Amino acid sequence: MEQDNSGAKFIYFLAGLSIGALVGILFAPQSGKETREFIAGRAEDGREYLSRKGRQYREQAAEYVERGKEVISQQKEHLAAAIEAGKQAYRAESQSKAAKE
Template identity: 45%
Template sequence: MADNESNVSGLGWFLAGLGIGALAGVLYAPKSGKETREDLAASARDAREKANQYVDQGKEQVGQYAEKGREYYEKGRTQWSEYVDKGKDYLQEQQGKVAAAVDAGKQAFGKATENTGDQISEAGQQIQNS
C-alpha cells in the first residue's frame, strides 16, 4: 500500500516538475514561436508517455494483486472445504460410537431385566415350595 502511495506521489511530483521545467524552458528559451510550440508539444508528448507508463505499471500491479487475491481465495476455500469434510467425518464417527453405546446399553438392560425376571420367578417358586 505504501508503495502505491509513493508511486502516486512520485507521479505527482514528476508531472509538477515537468510542467515547471517546461514553463521555465519556454520563458527563457531564445526560440521562435514555432520552435517553442514544437518544444511544448514534445514536452507534452513526453509527459503523456510517462503518464501512460505509470498507468501501465499501475494496471500491472493491480493485475498482480488481483491474481494474488484469487490465489488466497482459492486456498482459503480449499482449506475450508477440507475442514468441513473432516468435521463431517468426525461427526459420523462419533454418531457411530454413540449408536453402538446405545445398542450396548439396550442389550445390557435387556439382560439385566431378563436376569431379574428369572430371579423373581425363582424366588416366587421357592416361596411356593416352602
C-alpha cells in the same frame, strides 16, 4: 509487503513537468515557433510517460488479481477440508453415542 510510492512519484513528476515548462516558457531565448515545438515535445514526453505507467499499473493489477485468485482457491480448499473433517468428527461422535446406548 513493500510500500509503493508510485502515486506520490507521479504527482511529483507532473508538478516538475508543469514547473519546468512554465519556467522554460518564461525564460526561453527561443522564438515562438521554437517554444511551441519545445512544448509539444514535452507534452509528447508526458504522454509517453503516462502511457508507460498506465501499462505498468495494468500489469501489476493483473498480477495482484491472479495472486488473489490463487489465495482464494487455496483457502476454499482448506475450508472444504475443515468442513469435511468436522462432518467426519460429528459422524464418529454420533456413532460412538449410538453404540453406547
